[in-house]
Amino acid sequence: MSSTETPVAPAGTTELSWPDPCEVAGTVRLVAPDGSRLPAQALELSGHGVYAAAAARTTPDQLRAMYRDMVLTRAFDREATSLQRQGELGLWPECRGQEAAQIGSAHALRPRDHVFPSYREHGVAHVRGLPLHELLHLFRGTEHGGWDPTAHGFHLYTLVIGSHTLHATGYGMGIQRDGDVGTGTDRDRAVVAYFGDGATAQGDVNEALVFAATTNAPVVFFCQNNHWAISAPTSVQTTVPLVERASGFGIPGVRVDGNDAVAVKAVTEAALERARAGGGPTFIEAVTYRMGAHTTSDDPTRYRERAEEEAWSRRDPIERLAALLRAEEHADADFFAAVEAESAELAAGVRTYCRSLTPPPAATIFDHVYASEHPLVAEESAWFAQYEASFDGAPAGGHA
Amino acid sequence: MPQLQRFALPDVGEGLTEADIVGWRVAVGDTVAVNQVIVEIETAKSLVELPSPWDGVVTELLVAEGQTVDVGTAIVVVDTDPDGEESDDDTGGAADVPAAEAAGSTGTSGGVLVGYGTSHAATTRRPRRGGAAPAASPTPSPTPAPTRAPAPIPAPAATPTPAVVPAPETAPGRPVAMVSTPSPTGAPMLAKPPVRKLAKDLGIALDTVTPSGPGGIITRDDVIARSRQGEARTLATYPGDDTPWLADGVVSGDGRQTRVPVRSVRRRTAEAMVASAFTAPHVTVFQTVDVTRTMKLVASLREDREFADVRVTPLLIAAKALILAIRRHPEISAAWDEERQEIVYKHYVNLGIAAATPRGLVVPNIKNVHSMPLHQLAEEIAHLTSTARAGRTQPSEMRDGTVTITNVGVFGTDTGTPILNPGESAILAFGAIAERPWVRKGKIKPRWVTQLALSFDHRLVDGELGARVLSDVARVLEDPAHALVWG
Known part of the structure; x- marks a missing residue:
């Protein structure tokens, strides 16, 4: 029984003041911060063997693709932040630090699935095939929405906190009524709603969970717990891990290391599989960290300590996947250089595109x-x- | 051809109208890359670093540190094609039009700068000061020279103090978020944004308000109370005393005092002077000189066709005399390195000239004057003083001086006890030249006479060396032919 307390490989450094919240029992972690895979036996014992098996099926190609998507997303995010600082965008919400949670989960999606993002899911948009520069229309104020939600199964960004989880549940109920659930064919679809730790305290999110549970809607509630709702820490949203809320609604919950792209993909795949098959909703708490500001209008130095940011920068999701690729010899220096070059090109293109946008x-x-x-x-x-x-x-x- | 781009202050929050320039991270002449941080600003919401939109070379910083500027105001000029010709003309031209630029930007950044629409609404940055000021003095968009001018040269007593040194670079550490309003104890003053706005509108510095709210927070009532207390209907002294150098000040309740925050050049001058006066033990030696022959030389050089295009002044000859004296006593061109416990001897002379400018006192220096012919020296002095008066002296021009001349004579002062420019070991005060009775060959004759004063750092310069340098300067001025002998 006590063996279910997964002994997780230490993160390399001991930070007494900023312990790694993913080093607690029950949190799914497959790749340690140093890039090494956790022992299969230990995962088996902690009941995470199913995820380990799924991760083992993830091909080197898929790992490389995830890495590339994460690097491109970060480059884009950095460029957009600079553009805002240069007066080219009205506002920009950074996603830096949350790339594994976004890219990992998005890689679990199928084309027919539908995503309801909040406003920070740039990585998910990218994986869904939405050209990243199209996100800029909204933040430059040249479009009210900016893209066709049906084209990539990626809904418009919602700036109101949590209201889109209701839309997600409603969309999931629609899928049920279309008969696109549990047929056991490619026809089956599911919905993912992305939201943050702060949104869990919103009425809308709770209502969405109630309806999804009672209607058994094919919805995955993907909560990126990035520790900060603007300046409010998670401790003022909840006294228990957010994942424990799920059981109160009658929804299974999984807590995953949100900076471990491999684990996030495995956990999300399982939840989507269940939803498409008619098994109902799942609540995923991906524990990650918003390394940047809430938006460009925010100054995090006013409410959080530099030491905390530094502790999390040592758990960087991109470096972790890079370390895994290197350790398992799935990527060489040429690959990393090529991705780097591609991201520089993307950033330059985004800059040019942004400056070319004029009011419609x-x-x-x-x-x-x-x-x-x-x-x-x-x-x-x-x-x-x-x-x-x-x-x-x-x-x-x-x-x- | 240089391609000049002007970067307008963006709205980095949502609907902000202005921001304070906290610190420049680049200087004129620096090469910058796209997205390289160039300046740190503070808005009502946060401290923000702004990245450069272009690759290029910084040709001009249009706004001084500590200033508040409206969104949409051009703050820096970047030459995106620096391989063109020297860009003197272009920067000069560019500096003439900053105000006109407020509504938008030129060049590649396009006309749609998000959030720039608000800037035209003549936001008056200058605080409204009760009835003391004529209503609505519409502040023009900031020009390169800050509006906070420290008066057309105050009392003569203050003049002999030269030396401003560029601030010790921008502070290395990131200042705390609320740098602009520290309390007397240095801790940030707590107030909600609308209260801050109110205080700003009323022209009240938050650190003068006594907080009454929970946890030491300043409330709206506190600001209003402070404002009532500070509202002097009229100054109790004399008319015309309220402009322009008291523009930023808060008049006391009885109208007898105005408190002006110490900023910018004033603050740097104070820091430099305190640092210098309390680290280097100063000794000042004086000498009275008959400069009649120098005056004759000046007069004849003014007739000389070779010097027709430059201004020949006694200061030019004094500068040359000082350079010659340093050549004969190179040990005076030195600096004390406290940290390494070493004396640094400099085999060159970068001659600083203290200049009174609308921004305050600045001490730019001319590099490598030790190898400079007289004509070129005259050109350089003219260029340096005109740049300083126009407020365009760059930090690099104030760095690495080795010795300074302060020409207190232009104010009619006989002499003074100048304070060393930090990092230098000598400074020469050049007094007023006047006709005085002078004993010459046993008879009293009217002669052109002046007084020289040389202050030096007694840690590394002894009285003998200081006296020799001063007397050499005096000898050249007394008989410029000595330049032939020593040159």
């Missing part, structure tokens, strides 16, 4: 109010066009 014609605000024609909107649109035309010689639209 003002009339486009009417375009997506409804999916189909609507008489009132048509009327307002016509009036607006007339109003714009009433300015002598001025070009229509574009109040820059």
